Amino acid sequence: MTAKCETERLALRLRVQAVRMVHAVNASHIGACLSIADILAVLYGRLLRVDPAQPDWPLRDRFILSKGHAAAILYAALAERGFLGEAELEEYCRPGARLTGHVSHYVPGVEVSTGSLGHGLSVGCGMALAGKREGRDYRVFVLLSDGELDEGSNWEPILFAAHHGLDNLVAVVDHNRLQGFGAVEDVLDLEPLAAKWEAFGWKTAELDGHDHESLLSTLGRLPLAAGRPSVIVAHTVKGKGVGYMEDSLAWHYKSPNGEQLQEALDEIRHAA
Secondary structure: OOHHHHHHHHHHHHHHHHHHHHHHOOOOOHHHHHHOHHHHHHHHHHHOOOOOOOOOOOOOOEEEEOOHHHHHHHHHHHHHHOOOOHHHHHHOOOOOOOOOOOOOOOOOOOOOOOOOOOOHHHHHHHHHHHHHHHOOOOOEEEEEEOHHHHOHHHHHHHHHHHHOOOOOEEEEEEEOOEEOOEEHHHHHOOOOHHHHHHHOOOEEEEEEOOOHHHHHHHHOOOOOOOOOOEEEEEEOOOOOOOOOOOOOHHHHOOOOOHHHHHHHHHHHHHHO
8 A cells, every 4th residue: 555545544544543532522623623633644554753652752743733722633643653552542532531622741642732812833943943953853833724823923933943953843823714713814814824924934835735645745755945944835725625615614613513524524425
């Protein structure tokens, strides 16, 4: 089986788990989970240098899900990689569980709790700078939402990373063009998005965030330029993989009922 086929199948499994988890507790953010399934599948399936037996291994690659509301699908990816048992996914968002509705650092494999938007990239900059100063060759990946870039706190680390030449830092923007209360272009227009990052000193690449060949090729040749941080603007579809959820703002907060759950699972499994 090719690397592309492996990661595509992994992405389908992640989608199945995330839909089930959100439905079981009537939770939110399934649209935000589904738009990053392919990105997480490529990272956790092929590219991240991590060791589930040593979650704090000093030479591990660091991954930060700055859009921490998409916790369900990250937990599913961590279970697939062996950081936790699959059975624990059933505890998602339940009272007393460590799999909280926004990403929790109490979960093995999670670097930092996230959910208050606009902070993940600053933490990632600190990790990347520490790696440079300590002479360690790990990489730091930060996955952000496009709506999250409304937060001014992002633009300070964007400046900082370029100034310090953090070419061990990679930002991935989940550019699905929808945020909690509307279309990104209506709430606060970000365009030209890639050009903004480039003007701040980053090396940019744009791609289809659901195309595994493009993801594997681009993420597999990092850094994009020596001495410069890299940003991947991944064009995605909110709710990708479930037709009635795709590109629909409603599924930022809605949870599928029993009938909708079955329809979603049937569609995802049919894609396999």
